[in-house]
Amino acid sequence: xxxxDLRFPRELETEGTAETIRRVLLFHTVKLLPESDxxxxxxxxxxxxxxxxxxxxxxxxxxCGFEAIAGKxxxxxxxxxxxxxxxxTPYGNxxxxxxxxxxxxxxxxxxxxxxxLKIHSSRLLGCLLNISSGxxxxxxxxxxxxxxxxLVEHKDDVCNILRALAVVPDKPEE
Numbered sequence: 001x002x003x004x005d006l007r008f009p010r011e012l013e014t015e016g017t018a019e020t021i022r023r024v025l026l027f028h029t030v031k032l033l034p035e036s037d038x039x040x041x042x043x044x045x046x047x048x049x050x051x052x053x054x055x056x057x058x059x060x061x062x063x064c065g066f067e068a069i070a071g072k073x074x075x076x077x078x079x080x081x082x083x084x085x086x087x088x089t090p091y092g093n094x095x096x097x098x099x100x101x102x103x104x105x106x107x108x109x110x111x112x113x114x115x116x117l118k119i120h121s122s123r124l125l126g127c128l129l130n131i132s133s134g135x136x137x138x139x140x141x142x143x144x145x146x147x148x149x150x151l152v153e154h155k156d157d158v159c160n161i162l163r164a165l166a167v168v169p170d171k172p173e174e
Contacts, residue, residue: 001153003029003041006125007094009159021167030064030128033107038114043100043127048164050139053100056157062150064140069151073120092121098152098161101126102133113149114154120146 003026008018025041030040043049056062063069089154097120117126129136137145154159 001123007019008162009094009096009155011155011159017166021162024165025125025127028128032110032114032128032137033154036114038117039064040117041127042103043129043165045129045131045135045139046167047163048159048167049118052157052161053139053149056152056154059157061152061154061157062140063153064150066109066149069149070117072151073083073097073116073155077120084151091099096123096155096158096164097125098150098158099124099126100129100148100152101137102127102131105108133156 004022006022006025007013008021012018012021025043028042029039032040048162053062063072099113099117101109105113113126117124133140133146133148134144135146136150137143140147140150152161
């Protein structure tokens with residue numbers, strides 16, 4: 001995944017925050033797997049990101065679970081391909097979905113994540129969060145549970161979460 005070539009939602013490009021977000025994403029990248037050259041951004045969990053994730057959850061725009069996520073993305077891919085096949089209108093490839101995952105997944109999970117990110121690279125951005133699945137579960141669900149992966153499904157919440165990555169806090173986090 002070439003992070004420097006990402007096309008962000010038009011809203012972020014228009015308001016001028018896309019370049020700042022791009023720099024934040026490029027600041028700390030890691031190989032998803034030691035044996036792979038596939039890199040993703042590693043993101044720290046700060047208060048603006050916590051708030052944006054909470055708002056997305058309250059709006060019902062977060063999907064949990066690898067199979068549910070993979071099924072949803074494949075269904076959307078087929079739908080987009082069908083629309084493109086019936087229309088002469090050109091479609092731009094822009095990020096419209098976020099795949100966020102914890103830092104304590106097994107190699108098998110990360111191999112599956114890499115496959116999904118490659119298949120849907122024209123519209124899906126993946127980030128490794130610096131958070132355990134237990135803490136991620138508490139953050140997303142507000143109770144003790146483990147969540148290793150989520151999909152943010154709506155463009156507005158994708159924009160809000162990406163904006164939250166670019167916020168520099170006024171005071172240190174507690």
